[in-house]
Amino acid sequence: MRPGPRLVPVLAALAAASLAVPLVPELGRVLAVLAAATLLSALTEAALLSRLKVSLERRGLVALDLDEEEEVGTTLWTSARRPVSLVIRQRWPALVAEGSSSARGVCLPGRAMEVSFRVRGIARGNEILEPAAVAATSWGLAERVLAAGSPGALAVLPNLRAVGRLHRQLNQIALRGLGNRTAPRRGKGQEFDRLREYQEGDDFRDIAWKATARHKKLIVQEYRIDRAQEILVCTDRGHRMAARAGRIARIDHAANAAVVFAYLANRIEDRMGLLSFAATVEPGVLPGRGAGHLRRVMSFATALSAEYVHTDYLALAVDLGRRLRHRTLVLVLTDLPLDEERAGELVRLARSLAAKHVAVFVVSSDPALEARARFLPADRAELARTLVARDLWWNREQVLRELRRLGAMVVETPPDRWGIEAINAYLEIKRRQVL
Known part of the structure; x- marks a missing residue:
């Protein structure tokens, strides 16, 4: 447990106001009451936060593509019956460029809070991902820091996004040529693919004469690039x-x-x-x-x-x-x-x-x-x-x-x-x- 982000500014404001007590003696009692109320509120909040439970859930294995910036999502819940402000800090292994990432938000009662971190993998391998550190406060006068979630696993893999981009490019090339006949070109494959009817522009050297005689129309042989090499x-x-x-x-x-x-x-x-x-x-x-x-x-x-x-x-x-x-x-x-x-x-x-x-x-x-x-x-x-x-x-x-x-x-x-x-x-x- 530690002082909340608002406690020190409030006490500093009361201390500054106390400088006017010699001029306005009645102000001293008011400031004393406010200081006592502030400290009592801080103690009350600390007591409430001591019973607070924070649950954190993320994927069992966080997998990153090497040298690609990606989002790692995290979900948090609290046992509180009132809104709780949370600051989440996640430390990353040496496989990731960022040493640590932080995010903040307000978790409402009975609802989950979603946060995400932008990270980039810079080395391949597998490492243990330690639990996140969470700082929780309701009124800002007291703050509790606790570990949330269990250790996870982080893997940085070779760049599969590049494979996905290549897959899409190859599919686009295949779809672009759908319904079109590939023109004969120098250096075409030597592995037989299929027989088809002759079309204008086909090479006469590709005509299958036996199949032509059998079908009584011009039939050509198609070849494809050699495979299984x-x-x-x-x-x-x-x-x-x-x-x-x-x-x-x-x-x-x-x-x-x-x-x-x-x-x-x-x-x-x-x-x-x-x-x-x-x-x-x-x-x-x-x-x-x-x-x-x-x-x-x-x-x-x-x-x-x-x-x-x-x-x-x-x-x-x-x-x-x-x-x-x-x-x-x-x-x-x-x-x-x-x-x-x-x-x-x-x-x-x-x-x-x-x-x-x-x-x-x-x-x-x-x-x-x-x-x-x-x-x-x-x-x-x-x-x-x-x-x-x-x-x-x-x-x-x-x-x-x-x-x-x-x-x-x-x-x-x-x-x-x-x-x-x-x-x-x-x-x-x-x-x-x-x-």
């Missing part, structure tokens, strides 16, 4: 992935990209697998598809965390050599190493994949390093920094050129666009029938 996403979890890119770490951007990519591959009916690597390779999720497979991918991506060790690209190359039996699209999410030893290992990884598989390297761009390399120095200190930056930038460009020379597709983009650019590269490979 193997895709393996390899996520780097070495020390460079622990660095922040925006509000969240690079490893979190990689987890988001893996989940979004898995959804699209499942939609296209390809078989997608996921693994992570640093000093060693963690097997992860075998290639597959379906709702159960997506749940396994989500669970593995949620548990991804960066380790403060060097990334061993040769260990990944050896593991992939044993693992992959068929031609596979290998998508590597990593941050480009600047030291010659690690960069050489990355090139050797690309060389080992080039002969049999399709390799795509999605690496983070470094606009700050590029800007420093292009900077015109004004003194010797700036000249030294510029020369170092140019050496690093030149080494970086050499590695990228070597990867492309070996036949790998290299996507250089900010980490927050890894998912989008990986999808674009994947669709381009499907369009060109490279896999």
Whole structure:
């Protein structure tokens, strides 16, 4: 129990008024009565609040999408027979950007009070959500602070909103083409889909002559993009992935990209697998598809965390050599190493994949390093920094050129666009029938 928000101002006002007692002696008795009444009211309110019970209800599991601002709703009730002013303060685990959130309102007798907090998840994981602290007062002269509710669970998951946005975009594309015939285009699929009647503009090479003779009208064969192809996403979890890119770490951007990519591959009916690597390779999720497979991918991506060790690209190359039996699209999410030893290992990884598989390297761009390399120095200190930056930038460009020379597709983009650019590269490979 503690003084309410109105008690100190009331007593301060009475103390200020007491300065006029020498001028108006009768005022002293009035002020004494008011002070006694105020203290008595405060004690009465404290006694009433000591029997007050506050109930708090929230979802059993508070699940947030990584790097998305969301509302967490809470419902409160009190046992009081009169309106009670409540101030609710919720402390958040380190997974959330906000250290704590507060809200206030008046809870009427027999009715629930709804409050919500705006929070943003900045790291994946699961944490205990401690009970909320509630400060309750009726008249404002006394205030009781108590814990409301029981401990809950908070989970920050890879960004499912991005998956929802992709789902809506794909549905819009499908509906936009409903009732339209897709024009023949270069690079169309090679997997047979169906037979249909010839329409003006169809390629004569697609005419099925046996079916035409049987039906006595022109029938063409339709093809679709090949499905059930193997895709393996390899996520780097070495020390460079622990660095922040925006509000969240690079490893979190990689987890988001893996989940979004898995959804699209499942939609296209390809078989997608996921693994992570640093000093060693963690097997992860075998290639597959379906709702159960997506749940396994989500669970593995949620548990991804960066380790403060060097990334061993040769260990990944050896593991992939044993693992992959068929031609596979290998998508590597990593941050480009600047030291010659690690960069050489990355090139050797690309060389080992080039002969049999399709390799795509999605690496983070470094606009700050590029800007420093292009900077015109004004003194010797700036000249030294510029020369170092140019050496690093030149080494970086050499590695990228070597990867492309070996036949790998290299996507250089900010980490927050890894998912989008990986999808674009994947669709381009499907369009060109490279896999």
